Amino acid sequence: GADRPLAGRRVLVTSGPTHEPIDPVRYIANRSSGRQGHAIAQAAARAGASVTLISGPVAIPDPPGVAVIRVETAREMLEAVEAAMPADIAIFAAAVADWRPEQEAGAKKIKKDGTGPAPLALAENPDILATIARKTVGRPPLVVGFAAETDTVLDHARAKIARKGCDLIVANDVSAAGGVMGGLENTVHLIHRDGAVETWPRLSKDEVARRLVVYLAGMVAG
């Protein structure tokens, strides 16, 4: 029905930051709160979907009616995403750390030894969105990415669609002045593979989630 446009669909959502351990007590992370991703998972569940939410470490509650899998690192997130497939719609809203400390964190805290800090060598994390979007077997029919940009949002988003192989990018401006990262509101642009762009007014993250779910339901139905 019109109130449950995702009935019978399987939806996978990633949300939150990832934490990349340096040692047992330190990590690299970012300012993502998980609010937008969690709101999308909740809205999809309300729309009738069977939802798996794969979340990095966040301080917000699990959305009701959603199967939540908690992970810490990008590599764990990729593994959990693969395990949660198949899906009809996969939405990658997590702010995955691009890099992790190259050295695997050991059991011991790194100590000051008086010679100054050791350089922190980084290794690139797997791109979860690109890995799933480029699958030749078992690719979800609708793969949605997010783009958090601070400048020339649309140009970057178009390039990102091509690079990652997803169907749609939800782009938002996260420059500090907007207060999007960690905040409650968002202004988004939806950029399609074919270049079509739709811009929504500034809305609460909950409202962005509700509208996005209706929008995606329309894309999978049509």
Ligand code: C5P
């Ligand atoms: O390249 P960038 O990080 O700007 O791309 C953002 C999009 O890619 C988001 O949808 C994010 O969830 C996803 N991503 C990912 N794995 C990464 C990096 C980004 O899934 N390692």
